Amino acid sequence: MPSRLLYFLIALLLSANAIAQPGTTKQWRIAVLAPLYIDSVFTDTFFTGTLPLPKYMQPGLEFYQGAMAAVDSMQKEHLPVEVWVYDTRKAHQTAEDLQTQMGTRHFSLIIAALGSALEQQSFANFAFSQNIPFISATYPNDAGVTGNPYFAIVNPTLKTHVEALYKYVQRNHIGNKVYYITRKGSMENKIKTYFDGTAAKTAALKYTLLTMPDTFTAASLRPLIIDTATESVFICGSLNDNFGLRMIHALSAIGFTHGVTAVGMPTWDGAKPLTGDDCKNVQIVYSTPYNYSRTNKTVAALADAYKNKFGSRPGDMFLKGYEAMYHFTSLLAKLQDSLLFNLSNTAFKVCNDYNFQPVYLTPASYAPDYQENKKLYFVKMLNGEIKSVY
Numbered sequence: 001m002p003s004r005l006l007y008f009l010i011a012l013l014l015s016a017n018a019i020a021q022p023g024t025t026k027q028w029r030i031a032v033l034a035p036l037y038i039d040s041v042f043t044d045t046f047f048t049g050t051l052p053l054p055k056y057m058q059p060g061l062e063f064y065q066g067a068m069a070a071v072d073s074m075q076k077e078h079l080p081v082e083v084w085v086y087d088t089r090k091a092h093q094t095a096e097d098l099q100t101q102m103g104t105r106h107f108s109l110i111i112a113a114l115g116s117a118l119e120q121q122s123f124a125n126f127a128f129s130q131n132i133p134f135i136s137a138t139y140p141n142d143a144g145v146t147g148n149p150y151f152a153i154v155n156p157t158l159k160t161h162v163e164a165l166y167k168y169v170q171r172n173h174i175g176n177k178v179y180y181i182t183r184k185g186s187m188e189n190k191i192k193t194y195f196d197g198t199a200a201k202t203a204a205l206k207y208t209l210l211t212m213p214d215t216f217t218a219a220s221l222r223p224l225i226i227d228t229a230t231e232s233v234f235i236c237g238s239l240n241d242n243f244g245l246r247m248i249h250a251l252s253a254i255g256f257t258h259g260v261t262a263v264g265m266p267t268w269d270g271a272k273p274l275t276g277d278d279c280k281n282v283q284i285v286y287s288t289p290y291n292y293s294r295t296n297k298t299v300a301a302l303a304d305a306y307k308n309k310f311g312s313r314p315g316d317m318f319l320k321g322y323e324a325m326y327h328f329t330s331l332l333a334k335l336q337d338s339l340l341f342n343l344s345n346t347a348f349k350v351c352n353d354y355n356f357q358p359v360y361l362t363p364a365s366y367a368p369d370y371q372e373n374k375k376l377y378f379v380k381m382l383n384g385e386i387k388s389v390y
Helices: 003-014 055-076 095-103 117-130 158-172 186-198 218-224 241-254 297-310 316-341
Strands: 018-020 028-034 081-087 109-112 134-136 151-153 177-182 208-211 232-236 260-264 283-288 356-359 370-373 377-382 385-389
Touching (some): 028 055, 081 095, 095 117, 117 151, 208 218, 218 241, 297 316
Parallel strands (some): 109 134, 232 260, 260 283
Antiparallel strands (some): 377 385
């Protein structure tokens, strides 16, 4: 980890925790929650660890850096913001302790990169009790939250991904032979329920179900395939990355005269093993809510600025932090009390389009249980190269 990055950490630790735009204009007070693990490398103001910093610190630190880069951008635009940063992994501090601190500061917006359903639920409930819009920027889980229209999920839930993949295959592979490959497991059962449940909302998709052991091979899969001379689609119904990769390897080894497509879970996003030689000649498709193309002018400018400052390229968490902070804070300043009705507004678009929809979990829900971004991009890869994102 570059020494300049270490300086960033020290600056964060020594700060009064607030980064503000000076002036007498009303300031929008924003809380940023991220797992920084500051106490694991600092005692008071003294650095106790060694470089590079532990890998578990990097996602939260990058999210923080991105958010602060957005603050710099907004200050150049003279947007009056005051930002308070909270370390959700601070030693000897519970979520309730942190919420007690936050409750005295009357925040206008909370932006979070959380790491568990328990945290998600706890802070969503806190935001509801305080009537504060709560933007969960990275964690793809509703955490069992109900009746909370202040809670907005940027990273769509698994159910949304599965439904979108179903519709993708239905729309783009008319006439192709479709197989659904899965393994035994409770999570796999849940994914299958989501998949089949989509049929009730649209035309039913005809497919062949194959339940395979974790050790299946091309030789054991081949006899179950009806016709390798017909273009075929194989949907992976498991979040187990090794199982999905095994499916792709098997399809590559079998060979299909008229092509084969492997459709997978959002966990395939950015998986380096998908670019290996044993994945050749298999078209790979997966869904993602984040499209940070290096050809995007904003991404390129942020990457250049980051490289000049830290000597390396930013990760996706930096970009997620920047986008969440800039987009939602700018909208708050412009729309004020109507923010929650306009989360998808494109006035301050950074990279991604949003399609926030109210989610009603039961017919009896009198108000949205939460709001969820339903916009997904589909990434298409072949022989280790991304061919399209749409």
